Amino acid sequence: MVPLGKRLLAVDDDIEILSIIREVAAGVGYTVEVLAESANFETTYRRVKPDAITLDIMMPDVDGIEIIRWLTAIDSSASIIIISGGGRLFMNLGEKLAQAGGSLRTKQLVKPFEVQELRKALAAACQ
Numbered sequence: 001m002v003p004l005g006k007r008l009l010a011v012d013d014d015i016e017i018l019s020i021i022r023e024v025a026a027g028v029g030y031t032v033e034v035l036a037e038s039a040n041f042e043t044t045y046r047r048v049k050p051d052a053i054t055l056d057i058m059m060p061d062v063d064g065i066e067i068i069r070w071l072t073a074i075d076s077s078a079s080i081i082i083i084s085g086g087g088r089l090f091m092n093l094g095e096k097l098a099q100a101g102g103s104l105r106t107k108q109l110v111k112p113f114e115v116q117e118l119r120k121a122l123a124a125a126c127q
Helices: 015-027 038-048 064-073 088-100 115-125
Strands: 007-011 031-035 052-056 079-084 105-110
Touching: 007 015, 007 038, 015 031, 015 052, 015 115, 031 038, 038 064, 052 064, 052 115, 064 079, 079 115, 105 115
Parallel strands: 007 031, 007 052, 052 079, 079 105
Antiparallel strands: none
């Protein structure tokens, strides 16, 4: 179970995926904010101050790699669960960038993912 008061920012251009993430994350104790347009990420991040972020790496406006660059530049301490259905190349790049940038902890989930995988990743993100 996630400690009380933990916040998740879920970023994905797929509304169905956001719905699944919201339901699973709320079920393990997160307060959840969803964002379907990554162009609004920085503003939403500053408002929410998330402890964890689920991040689709391939999105039409601002991709997950750009978001990870920004998170490392501001020295974010949020855990990131990188999610993609587009292959491991970009996921691995995002993970390496996050780790090279400093304190970002990452986990990868490939779409379609099992709900149990997501639950386990969310629980581990705040430990």
